[in-house]
Amino acid sequence: MIVERGPEKSRAPLRGASGNLATGRARRLWMVAAAMAINTFLPTTLPAQVLFTVDSVADEVDDNTAVASCHTASGTCTLRAAVMQANHIGNADITIMLPAGVFVLGPGVDADGEESGDLNLPTPIGGSPLTTITGTGAATTIIDGNLTDRVFSIAVGRRVNINGVTIRNGKTFGNGAGILNAGVLSLANCVIDHNLPAANYTTYGGGISNDGAGSALTLVDCVISNNVGLLGGGIYHGGDSVVATRVTFSNNQAGSGGAILAFDNLSLDHCTLTGNQVTDSGGAIDNWSDNAVVTFTTLKGNIAAQNGGAIRNSQGELTLTQSTADGNFAAAGGGIENRGTGTVNVRQSTISSNIAQSGIGGGIVNSSTLFVTSSTIASNSALQDGGGIWNSGSVNMYNSTIVRNQADSSGIGGSDGGGLFNAVGATLNIRNNVVAGNFLSGFQEYHDCVGDVGMYGNNKFSPGVGCIVAPGSPGTATSLESIDELGFLRDNGGPTKTVALVPMSAPEGGGIVSWRYRLALGARGGCRGLC
Ligand SMILES: [Ca+2]
Numbered sequence: 001m002i003v004e005r006g007p008e009k010s011r012a013p014l015r016g017a018s019g020n021l022a023t024g025r026a027r028r029l030w031m032v033a034a035a036m037a038i039n040t041f042l043p044t045t046l047p048a049q050v051l052f053t054v055d056s057v058a059d060e061v062d063d064n065t066a067v068a069s070c071h072t073a074s075g076t077c078t079l080r081a082a083v084m085q086a087n088h089i090g091n092a093d094i095t096i097m098l099p100a101g102v103f104v105l106g107p108g109v110d111a112d113g114e115e116s117g118d119l120n121l122p123t124p125i126g127g128s129p130l131t132t133i134t135g136t137g138a139a140t141t142i143i144d145g146n147l148t149d150r151v152f153s154i155a156v157g158r159r160v161n162i163n164g165v166t167i168r169n170g171k172t173f174g175n176g177a178g179i180l181n182a183g184v185l186s187l188a189n190c191v192i193d194h195n196l197p198a199a200n201y202t203t204y205g206g207g208i209s210n211d212g213a214g215s216a217l218t219l220v221d222c223v224i225s226n227n228v229g230l231l232g233g234g235i236y237h238g239g240d241s242v243v244a245t246r247v248t249f250s251n252n253q254a255g256s257g258g259a260i261l262a263f264d265n266l267s268l269d270h271c272t273l274t275g276n277q278v279t280d281s282g283g284a285i286d287n288w289s290d291n292a293v294v295t296f297t298t299l300k301g302n303i304a305a306q307n308g309g310a311i312r313n314s315q316g317e318l319t320l321t322q323s324t325a326d327g328n329f330a331a332a333g334g335g336i337e338n339r340g341t342g343t344v345n346v347r348q349s350t351i352s353s354n355i356a357q358s359g360i361g362g363g364i365v366n367s368s369t370l371f372v373t374s375s376t377i378a379s380n381s382a383l384q385d386g387g388g389i390w391n392s393g394s395v396n397m398y399n400s401t402i403v404r405n406q407a408d409s410s411g412i413g414g415s416d417g418g419g420l421f422n423a424v425g426a427t428l429n430i431r432n433n434v435v436a437g438n439f440l441s442g443f444q445e446y447h448d449c450v451g452d453v454g455m456y457g458n459n460k461f462s463p464g465v466g467c468i469v470a471p472g473s474p475g476t477a478t479s480l481e482s483i484d485e486l487g488f489l490r491d492n493g494g495p496t497k498t499v500a501l502v503p504m505s506a507p508e509g510g511g512i513v514s515w516r517y518r519l520a521l522g523a524r525g526g527c528r529g530l531c
């Protein structure tokens with residue numbers, strides 16, 4: 001329980017110890033220590049801490065914000081009255097406790113104030129107070145915009161924590177139908193559901209817009225679902241940072257970036273992005289940031305009508321580590337499209353069973369810079385060229401496995417590169433890779449590559465099939481003894497599913513552990529028996 005209290009009394013700065021002062025290094029160290037001690041005990045004025053306990057689900061204003069209590073004309077404390085009073089109380093940390101219930105907001109318009117429509121949290125009057133809104137859990141405390149206005153509007157400089165609530169049914173002609181954040185917002189144990197544009201597809205950030213200098217959004221243990229926006233169905237991120245941990249983005253819709261569209265620092269860790277859809281590109285993620293990091297995350301069943309079923313990297317740099325993109329759909333680049341000036345790093349990850357329904361690149365389309373390290377590209381399918389990867393830029397692949405991908409999926413012919421398609425003039429280098437069991441639909445033979453491939457280290461291909469070795473390549477290209485050496489895509493103990501190479505002299509998973517078996521486990525990080 002937080003008790004109301006005034007500012008703490010200031011303390012006098014500590015004085016440094018008296019006595020003889022050494023010269024030289026010892027004296028400098030003393031001065032540093034003394035400065036640190038003084039800094040630690042500089043006079044401080046902590047903001048007051050205030051608790052408002054909401055006792056009514058009605059949407060009713062505070063009847064006198066000059067009086068520092070949450071109070072309505074009905075003699076209650078409502079969510080709106082508490083927020084209004086938090087805005088007027090000055091430099092004080094406010095905690096607003098919400099009971100279980102559905103808090104339906106009254107009508108408003110995008111430009112309205114704190115008295116109506118969305119709940120405005122403006123720039124603080126002074127200082128940097130923290131406003132905390134705590135519900136009883138997302139299943140039981142629900143703040144509902146009633147599809148008349150957005151739900152929360154947080155201005156620049158405002159710090160807000162929201163915990164244990166559902167925010168739903170926001171609707172706006174502007175951005176951020178659920179939450180428009182220009183401040184510093186942390187969300188935990190939340191659901192952001194079914195927030196919509198008022199005009200057809202003009203809203204940036206159906207669920208949340210995080211935009212403006214200094215804006216930062218942190219999400220932990222949340223679900224962002226069924227939101228709709230033009231850019232970023234779940235989240236539009238044009239601000240400073242978005243950090244999401246254990247967040248599920250599901251069934252959001254947008255023009256681009258079904259789950260999230262990001263222009264600056266983005267971190268997704270242990271997240272799930274599934275069932276998001278776009279009419280353009282980037283079924284789950286559309287990245288424009290120089291610092292997009294996706295770790296321990298699953299992207300599954302996302303759909304882009306154009307490119308990048310799971311991810312489009314439009315520019316900047318996106319790193320996918322220990323993650324899986326599986327079963328995503330697009331016209332081209334069923335899993336990932338990397339274009340423009342973008343760089344994509346795929347590390348210890350699996351790109352599997354993605355489909356380019358009408359174009360090139362079942363797993364990945366790359367026209368810029370792509371690095372694939374200790375990863376698996378398996379069972380992807382393209383209607384046209386490049387079942388695994390289609391490249392017109394620069395690709396470097398290390399210790400990776402490209403298997404059972406399919407090009408020319410309709411079998412009508414004219415398309416090439418079951419595993420890898422390297423366009424004329426493009427660069428594709430592989431080091432210690434297995435590229436095998438790839439095929440063209442309708443043909444009874446394997447088809448691993450089209451185009452020159454730079455070979456480094458030792459590389460294995462389907463029996464009797466190979467790639468054209470780029471002139472001057474120092475590495476070797478040899479064939480597997482049998483295609484039966486390829487195990488199934490499954491859990492072999494790493495962070496994602498992998499394809500093991502089965503020792504021909506023993507049953508899969510047992511018997512003699514040959515160099516091939518070590519090779520098979522390489523997608524877990526090592527360079528296997530090929531180094
Ligand atoms: Ca009041």
Ligand SMILES: [Ca+2]
Binds near residue numbers: 108112115118120
């Ligand atoms: Ca408002």
